[in-house]
Amino acid sequence: xxxxxxxxxxxxxxxxxxxxxxxxxxxxxxxxxxxxxxxxxxxxxxxxxxxxxxxxxxxxxxxxxxxxxxxxxxxxxxxxxxxxxxxxxxxxxxxxxxxxxxxxxxxxxxxxxxxxxxxxxxxxxxxxxxxxxxxxxxxxxxxxxxxxxxxxxxxxxxxxxxxxxxxxxxxxxxxxxxxxxxxxxxxxxxxxxxxxxxxxxxxxxxxxxxxxxxxxxxxxxxxxxxxxxxxxxxxxxxxxxxxxxxxxxxxxxxxxxxxxxxxxxxxxxxxxxxxxxxxxxxxxxxxxxxxxxxxxxxxxxxxxxxxxxxxxxxxxxxxxxxxxxxxxxxxxxxxxxxxxxxxxxxxxxx
Numbered sequence: 001x002x003x004x005x006x007x008x009x010x011x012x013x014x015x016x017x018x019x020x021x022x023x024x025x026x027x028x029x030x031x032x033x034x035x036x037x038x039x040x041x042x043x044x045x046x047x048x049x050x051x052x053x054x055x056x057x058x059x060x061x062x063x064x065x066x067x068x069x070x071x072x073x074x075x076x077x078x079x080x081x082x083x084x085x086x087x088x089x090x091x092x093x094x095x096x097x098x099x100x101x102x103x104x105x106x107x108x109x110x111x112x113x114x115x116x117x118x119x120x121x122x123x124x125x126x127x128x129x130x131x132x133x134x135x136x137x138x139x140x141x142x143x144x145x146x147x148x149x150x151x152x153x154x155x156x157x158x159x160x161x162x163x164x165x166x167x168x169x170x171x172x173x174x175x176x177x178x179x180x181x182x183x184x185x186x187x188x189x190x191x192x193x194x195x196x197x198x199x200x201x202x203x204x205x206x207x208x209x210x211x212x213x214x215x216x217x218x219x220x221x222x223x224x225x226x227x228x229x230x231x232x233x234x235x236x237x238x239x240x241x242x243x244x245x246x247x248x249x250x251x252x253x254x255x256x257x258x259x260x261x262x263x264x265x266x267x268x269x270x271x272x273x274x275x276x277x278x279x280x281x282x283x284x285x286x287x288x289x290x291x292x293x294x295x296x297x298x299x300x301x302x303x304x305x306x307x308x309x310x311x312x313x314x315x316x317x318x319x320x321x322x323x324x325x326x327x328x329x330x331x332x333x334x335x336x337x338x339x340x341x342x343x344x345x346x347x348x349x350x
Contacts, residue, residue, distance in 0.1 A: 025076045027055070028296060030079065032070070035085040035179055035249065044058055056081075064175070067082060071099055080296050085179050104288040104293075104342065107285050108312055109324055110283055115244070122164065129194045131190075132213070133160075134221070135221065138151065139153070151217045167221075170242065170244070171223045171244040188213055243261070248268050252322035268280075270324060290343050304339075
């Protein structure tokens, strides 16, 4: 047997073995973002009630953690789907592809990131510049020079005289969280760019610029509270002086306990996130392993349920859970693409 025939035979055997292994698992495995988790769980429950398939097993691992699990390879021991509260990174796509994983991208809706506090406390009105100065590891020197210093600000009033004279204490997600990534990009960097000399660094030294704008202080003012957003809500209720960072859906579901801060004059609402006038809003995704779609029972039907108007439409049950729907035309296009299971080849493709 020549080498080419042997290689072809081994590849076919590997594929067949992989398919048999996957066929041994008769339920869908979903990992990923804590923000996407309640939406995926809701779809999973509806899907299992409406079909003969087993209820998918959904785990909240954070966006970054989910990507690592999802991109490990194909086979029964690997996840079929991962949720993400940001788009997949080029490095993650390359990791997936390097492990033989063809990735199908599905944008499912929008979400806003909120800075919330207990309803019994006074509401905050912040700018992205305020947020950057309060939470960045290094900030522009208060003397006005174009230099950086370790963040000296202890109270919100130190940051901006118009803000309360209360200690800066913000509970938020860890670095593995897509919410953390999106917050750094949309809120922190949004404020960082207000300083012209830092903004100018982006063209000269992008990594240095990103480090300044995205690095969060580690002196206790920012407290990593894990991937459990419900835990943050409970801590805010117990500590009215603290602020917490999480997705709009958790604010919506806990509106009796917490309130969202105004950011640059915009309150986090369903409408302000849908029309993108709220400055800290982001897209939400699920990513599907193409190789599993024809092997693990129910994946195609699960995707059909997720992209059905009764789920993600303007009046769908996911909107009732706090997810902001995509425009109808975009939903129709994505639903069509999902049926084709087109793999994502590079991030410039969409």
